[in-house]
Amino acid sequence: AQSVSQHNHHVILSEAASLELGCNYSYGGTVNLFWYVQYPGQHLQLLLKYFSGDPLVKGIKGFEAEFIKSKFSFNLRKPSVQWSDTAEYFCAVIPFSGGYNKLIFGAGTRLAVHP
Amino acid sequence: DAGVTQSPTHLIKTRGQQVTLRCSPKSGHDTVSWYQQALGQGPQFIFQYYEEEERQRGNFPDRFSGHQFPNYSSELNVNALLLGDSALYLCASSTGQGAREQYFGPGTRLTVT
Numbered sequence: 573a574q575s576v577s578q579h580n581h582h583v584i585l586s587e588a589a590s591l592e593l594g595c596n597y598s599y600g601g602t603v604n605l606f607w608y609v610q611y612p613g614q615h616l617q618l619l620l621k622y623f624s625g626d627p628l629v630k631g632i633k634g635f636e637a638e639f640i641k642s643k644f645s646f647n648l649r650k651p652s653v654q655w656s657d658t659a660e661y662f663c664a665v666i667p668f669s670g671g672y673n674k675l676i677f678g679a680g681t682r683l684a685v686h687p
Numbered sequence: 688d689a690g691v692t693q694s695p696t697h698l699i700k701t702r703g704q705q706v707t708l709r710c711s712p713k714s715g716h717d718t719v720s721w722y723q724q725a726l727g728q729g730p731q732f733i734f735q736y737y738e739e740e741e742r743q744r745g746n747f748p749d750r751f752s753g754h755q756f757p758n759y760s761s762e763l764n765v766n767a768l769l770l771g772d773s774a775l776y777l778c779a780s781s782t783g784q785g786a787r788e789q790y791f792g793p794g795t796r797l798t799v800t
Binding site: 575576604608614615616617621623663665666673674675676677678679680 | 720743787791
């Protein structure tokens, strides 16, 4: 079955530390890849997406992610986190399957950034 | 420009009852997808509507049904509620058959007692 794995359920960092959140998916075909963020009390927002082309994609608020096809991975990175990055982060995949696409989410990583 | 809106915000129901949740998509969007997010988990796909038809369905029983109206808004109905149906129900809208970039609403928190 198609699935998405996020390696860390909880991450605690100090401000200015670097961030990398792991994401792996299980699907051998073409995929679209996403990272969504849910700030406390807010709804899910799209952070960045990969459809095709350059495997290094840049999103909002200084986040970036790299698609490594051979590793089935789409890790999220930020060189220097801020307290306002405290949120839950979800990796999601759309496996191409005939044109009507559903998002398959990972379980999420809860990030706490301490001042 | 209004984003995706959902109603109600919170709902408490008793086992065996039926519930209807509502969603209005973002302006210009014609595709609505519904997801269930249980506590501590990522959202799980329930189904997707496009052109008033259910186009895809996830691994949910027939107790979960939906509808899309000509104005693209949508309803999610759950019959014979179980305790395990307690969750945050998310609506996402997008445009076109591909429905790749999906925008989420704030969700409806359903509690079944």
